[in-house]
């Protein structure tokens with residue numbers, strides 16, 4: 001009963017239109033190589049069978065729409081009670097903005113408090129159906145949290161690669177579910193590259209976000225619920241803060257399917273809001289371009305929205321807006337933080353910064369008259385309700401203020417981990433490890449010696465380390481920063497000021513977040529930065545070393 005023998009799903013290439021049956025996740029169109037494929041269902045058969053009446057007798061939750069999700073056997077569903085979130089009529093904020101029909105789709109009320117729960121539930125269920133035991137994903141935070149939670153439930157091992165911009169609270173939240181969390185020093189786009197080469201070298205399943213069928217399909221369930229909550233009507237607008245664009249692409253597809261099913265009579269306009277420091281889509285849209293120029297170095301502290309290169313997703317959104325209407329807007333971090341207070345104080349909702357960006361954009365679209373007073377507007381509201389004030393007024397905010405005062409870009413070597421380990425593979429034979437915590441030092445030695453190729457020398461203090469480096473002239477130095485006698489900064493100064501030692505690459509191991517001035521001191525001096533503690537254990541490092549060999 002649980003299997004659906006009649007169910008047939010095709011995948012259609014968004015570029016050339018080629019159709020293949022969906023048997024297992026395929027990385028790209030076999031004909032043209034395009035990697036975004038659209039799932040197609042037999043909507044006519046569903047329409048003729050009175051499908052929606054059946055749906056409405058089922059338990060709430062997004063899986064009530066399972067016929068339109070890319071899973072063949074409902075026994076494979078991995079659920080934490082996601083979906084069926086409330087649609088709140090925002091009367092106070094609406095009054096402020098002159099919008100009588102403003103609604104908030106409150107995705108905060110999902111199991112891990114963002115709309116990524118929908119994506120995780122579908123993606124992990126599909127993985128289970130495909131027999132995947134271990135998977136890799138790159139994330140700006142919320143995907144890693146949601147995937148790790150659902151994967152824990154399914155007994156699937158998750159490797160989440162997060163950009164180092166992600167706040168520590170989110171990293172810890174992802175880590176608590178028992179998956180591996182790898183912090184990549186660099187941008188999200190770089191984290192994606194590291195994740196994909198890791199997956200490839202280990203032969204692991206790589207979840208590709210927007211480019212994965214499960215992710216886009218899961219977002220349709222938001223559209224289904226919204227239409228039902230509005231009495232089988234589409235809103236005039238669907239507004240969301242966008243990074244990669246998966247949300248609105250999936251939501252728009254959901255409304256299009258409802259149209260084909262005859263349940264609504266139009267699709268909503270789409271309002272896309274990006275963080276001003278990382279707004280490649282908005283910039284291209286305002287210039288009337290169908291292809292976006294990537295932003296290489298996102299300048300926003302809102303890591304959730306830091307996709308610098310939107311690729312084909314932008315073209316899809318551009319076409320959706322061309323067809324159904326819509327607009328794109330940006331909002332600065334400061335505008336977002338102001339919006340956070342406004343939403344909290346008018347509607348009693350504590351939202352995360354990424355969602356605040358959506359609200360800041362909504363405020364602009366309303367004030368400019370792009371959204372009309374009588375239009376029905378739905379805004380996607382996600383966000384962890386971890387203390388808002390630490391996100392807004394805490395370290396992150398202070399850090400941003402510091403940066404602007406410095407007036408100078410700090411560029412630590414990016415992808416330090418990957419680059420350093422690759423170097424090791426190719427030429428490094430002799431390594432000096434400087435680490436005052438002997439247990440940690442021995443752990444690093446063991447990891448490296450397990451490879452059998454390295455001659456590793458351990459110094460348990462900075463002064464001893466400098467002497468050892470001078471004597472050994474190693475191929476690589478790995479040093480701790482905080483040491484009682486001579487600290488890592490001074491060790492690096494000593495190495496870099498000596499003509500005979502200057503060319504030796506140095507990798508820094510640190511347990512603490514670096515301050516701006518500490519980063520400045522390391523700038524240009526080191527080849528990599530490894531975070532110790534909860535995100536680095538023997539298993540992890542060993543796996544990566546294995547992966548790259």
Ligand SMILES: *Cc1c(COP(=O)(O)O)cnc(C)c1O
Pocket residue numbers: 114115116142143241242243244245246247248304305352354355382383
């Ligand atoms: C992932 C995320 C976004 C961006 O979503 P995309 O549709 O992938 O661009 C925005 N806001 C929140 C809260 C998110 O978790």
Ligand SMILES: [Zn+2]
Pocket residue numbers: 013014015016017018029030031032033034
């Ligand atoms: Zn194709």
